[in-house]
Amino acid sequence: MRVRFAPSPTGYLHIGGVRTALFNWLFARHYGGQFILRLEDTDEKRFVQGAADDIAASMRWVGIDWDEGPDIGGPHAPYVQSERKELGIYQRYADQLLASGHAYKCFVTPEQDEAMRAAWAASGARPERYRFRGPERDWTPAQTAEAEASGQPFTIRLRVPMDGATSFSDLVRGGDQITINNGDLYDLVLLKTSGMPTYHLAHLVDDHLMGVTHVIRGEEWVPSAPYHIMLYNALGWELPVFAHVPNILRQDGKGKLSKRKDDVSTNRFWERGYLPEAMFNYLALQGWSFDDKTEIMSRDEIVERFTIERVQASPARWNPDKLKDMNGIYIRSLPAADVADLLMPYMMKAGMVADPPRPEDYSYLTRLTPLVHERLEELQQAPEMLSFFFQDVEGYEPKLLIQKQMDAGRTIDMLRAAHATLNTVQVWETGELEGQLRALAESLGVKVGQLFGSIRVAVTGRSVAPPLFDTLAALGRERSLARIAAAAAALE
């Protein structure tokens, strides 16, 4: 079994695209087939420099590799359509279709096409739809030859039957047939004036030549599938199995995910600190499921369990909360040392750690990581959560410092008492600090929450922070005492 993912290098790869690539990849890996990456750069106008590399990087990041592709070659190289066009591959089949009468040369210019469309729409005939049929369909060979001799540019169009219907079955829909009336179709352009094939001709020729057995693609291709069926038949080729997977809809359900309107670039998630394993797991679940309970699965487990038959036909909605939750689960499942390594780039970027980091930066971050490890949902949250370890607290909020049922005076006294106690602590470590401060709270006759709360704000500048005694231990005696003193002074 051979499948492919064939992106168009017109921009970055968004998660919907990755999901389609993933389903293809899972299919290939599950059945021990091959997964091909092919670049469909037949759109000369929308081509974006660097997009191809970006797309490949996004795929590699989530853990999708390919057996044949532009960068690694393969038995059917090249894997870039613009290069294949130079080899005359598409022209050859266009000529074959011309010879067999399945296609014809059309001299209608885009402008004329537009005018015809407008005229059609203006006619009282109330057309349901503008269905282009070139006048050249009925031309004699002599007429065509004459037009061509005059040097007029032309496209090669598929001669679509005026009546009848075209059906094909779809694996995602349980093998049910989808039928479309030929009368709703039009004479599709196969080869553009420039000599570049359209997607329709190019992908099909390549799929056949590359031995693709299963076409797994987004459902936006369903309406054009009949053209593809006609083309396979016209060329005398065996049909592949079709599986049109549902799109991922925008969060509000209004339309499919779009690069322009949604912040869904795969790279963005990479930047924000999503683990590729989490993204892989989440995306696999967008339209596919294993059973009624299992959600967290390793790559291997998903590969083992994935089948197209279990892919849903209805579209899923983009749910960042769910992804975030899953990312937290994956982060927590990692050893703290690994998390520390993953966090370092974020600390550097936030300017909290020297670039490049010094040995002591590594050891300090390793020391701090356990304090935030299980609180992280995105790695990028770490610098903010740990910022007070790297910069002093400025401007204490009396409101935060003064706990429930306390006032400024009592808080000052309490902080000074804490300062005195901590000043004499022999062993500056978590357990000892906790023991001493608990005893202090008792002797002061305040609730531990009141004491700890004030100290937390004094030391971190905020009411929500990592566990207090771990924080004090990691912050060190000197800085801890200085901040407590500063907080008390701020309340004067």
Next chain:
RNA sequence: GCCCCCAUAGUCUAGCGGCCUAGGACGUCACCCUUUCAAGGUGAAGAUCGCGGGUUCGAAUCCCGCUGGGGGUACCA
């Protein structure tokens, strides 16, 4: 407009004729744990299985219609 696809809680889903008084997860809320926040634990609210007809002894599951949503309607993919 026309064509195609889809339809279980706010969201992702399990279900493929009786096991469903519809299961799991995210989100929401409550409680427990607890120095805050998380994590973890327990529990709750939330779906007349979009609506209406059939078929059947029996339907979330099959059929039809309607409605709603999505996709397509390019010399873009």
